[in-house]
Amino acid sequence: MPNYPPSFYEVTATPAPRRPALAGSRRADVCIVGGGFTGLSAALHLAEAGAEVVLLEAGRIASGASGRNGGQLHSGQRQDVLWLEQRFGFERARAMWDMAQSAKALVRDLVERFAIDCDLRTGVIDALHKPAYVDEAAELVEALHTRYGYDQIDLLGRDEIVEALGSAHYLGGTRDRGGGHLNPLALARGLAEAAEAAGAAIHENSAAIELRRDGKPVVLTADGEIRADHVIVATNGRSGPFESDTSRRVLGLNNFVVALKPLGSLGEHILPGGECASDSYFVVCYWRKTADGHLIFGGGESSTRHVPADIASFVRPHLARVYPALRHAEVAHAWGGVVSITGPRLPFVRAIRPDVWAAGGFSGQGVGLAPYTGKLLAEAALGRTEGLQPFLDLPIPPIPRSDWFRQALVTLAIWQGRLKDRL
Numbered sequence: 001m002p003n004y005p006p007s008f009y010e011v012t013a014t015p016a017p018r019r020p021a022l023a024g025s026r027r028a029d030v031c032i033v034g035g036g037f038t039g040l041s042a043a044l045h046l047a048e049a050g051a052e053v054v055l056l057e058a059g060r061i062a063s064g065a066s067g068r069n070g071g072q073l074h075s076g077q078r079q080d081v082l083w084l085e086q087r088f089g090f091e092r093a094r095a096m097w098d099m100a101q102s103a104k105a106l107v108r109d110l111v112e113r114f115a116i117d118c119d120l121r122t123g124v125i126d127a128l129h130k131p132a133y134v135d136e137a138a139e140l141v142e143a144l145h146t147r148y149g150y151d152q153i154d155l156l157g158r159d160e161i162v163e164a165l166g167s168a169h170y171l172g173g174t175r176d177r178g179g180g181h182l183n184p185l186a187l188a189r190g191l192a193e194a195a196e197a198a199g200a201a202i203h204e205n206s207a208a209i210e211l212r213r214d215g216k217p218v219v220l221t222a223d224g225e226i227r228a229d230h231v232i233v234a235t236n237g238r239s240g241p242f243e244s245d246t247s248r249r250v251l252g253l254n255n256f257v258v259a260l261k262p263l264g265s266l267g268e269h270i271l272p273g274g275e276c277a278s279d280s281y282f283v284v285c286y287w288r289k290t291a292d293g294h295l296i297f298g299g300g301e302s303s304t305r306h307v308p309a310d311i312a313s314f315v316r317p318h319l320a321r322v323y324p325a326l327r328h329a330e331v332a333h334a335w336g337g338v339v340s341i342t343g344p345r346l347p348f349v350r351a352i353r354p355d356v357w358a359a360g361g362f363s364g365q366g367v368g369l370a371p372y373t374g375k376l377l378a379e380a381a382l383g384r385t386e387g388l389q390p391f392l393d394l395p396i397p398p399i400p401r402s403d404w405f406r407q408a409l410v411t412l413a414i415w416q417g418r419l420k421d422r423l
């Protein structure tokens, strides 16, 4: 992974306790590899079910996407129900919509059950910059109201979107009162504490380097090994050769974020309803205000391994497009992360061996879907796979492994997207 600065969430949080690296050999019912939302939720639910669980994290807890994202809790999958209906038919689209509804409910339930102080708030605005997108949104909202019984989303006309965002840039949009936003690092840390309280063991700085078999799976780290009945690989496709079924299907996009210094009165007209927002550009912009008045704004992607020397300057043109008055606003902190996407922008979730499950590639929709998938992976490791069913045979094609090819593919996609945005 490129060497990103820590996130704003991390530099403003109380330092988390360090967990010891794995040393020596031990047994577990389930070994989980990866300490983001997916792995932590799996660990929590398995420990609650009475299983002996060990989680291995290569860096610190939530040092990947889970601790550095935009914190937006969206409804549905990354592909909307109309897209899903067209590809897979209504029944499957419905099942995937229902999963995503359960995913939001799970996040709310976990936050409440474990009193996780992550500033969870209600409302997601989708801002649209092309007339065709406004027409498509009308069709989507109609479908959600009539075929899915979902009445928490409404269309916003031009005047309404201007007022809702405090930006004159967009033509229309939607307001989803069923979605929300939160501090993702605080959620992940809360899940880690809850998992430990339920009995899970968590080891940081314990990269899994090899998956061997000795009858059952054995996960090796530099200084230890876990002999387990089951393994859950929750590395979001970012563990390279350790587990290639997922990483072959996932592309990593560098995505950049800034947190502005509190804006005072200048910020009052921005998202006055307290929602978060994202827009319809291919290189999507997303933003929200924190409880203490910082505007967190994500915008700008790249395909190279290099982190721009000045991330703030990379994001600023996107911010200025939405809020010209903030063109010179002071940035408190800038950071980035890798968004793992698959070709069809749907997650890859599979049993890659009868006793090894893997998941990743939530394609920018993992704040809700990753913790929920973690819970379903926990059930699957305990022998109940029904919950995961709608994900299991999604066609997620492998992408050639060559670094050069992958980088070219992402660069091409970004340029195509930029062109489409302008037409």
Ligand SMILES: Cc1cc2nc3c(=O)[nH]c(=O)nc-3n(C[C@H](O)[C@H](O)[C@H](O)COP(=O)(O)OP(=O)(O)OC[C@H]3O[C@@H](n4cnc5c(N)ncnc54)[C@H](O)[C@@H]3O)c2cc1C
Residues within 6 Å of the ligand: 033, 034, 035, 036, 037, 038, 039, 056, 057, 058, 059, 060, 061, 062, 063, 064, 065, 066, 067, 068, 069, 070, 071, 072, 073, 074, 206, 207, 208, 209, 234, 235, 236, 238, 239, 240, 242, 255, 256, 257, 286, 298, 336, 337, 338, 339, 359, 360, 362, 363, 364, 365, 366, 367, 368, 370
């Ligand atoms: C900048 C940014 C903004 C985003 N904004 C949003 C948003 O607003 N809303 C939304 O829904 N989604 C968003 N996402 C996506 C979301 O963050 C992810 O979908 C989600 O966090 C995935 O969780 P995960 O647990 O599957 O993966 P991760 O959080 O990536 O966790 C995987 C973990 O595995 C560890 N690991 C890797 N290899 C090994 C190994 N060999 N051994 C041990 N550990 C290993 C990594 O260190 C990492 O901690 C965003 C992502 C980024 C980067």
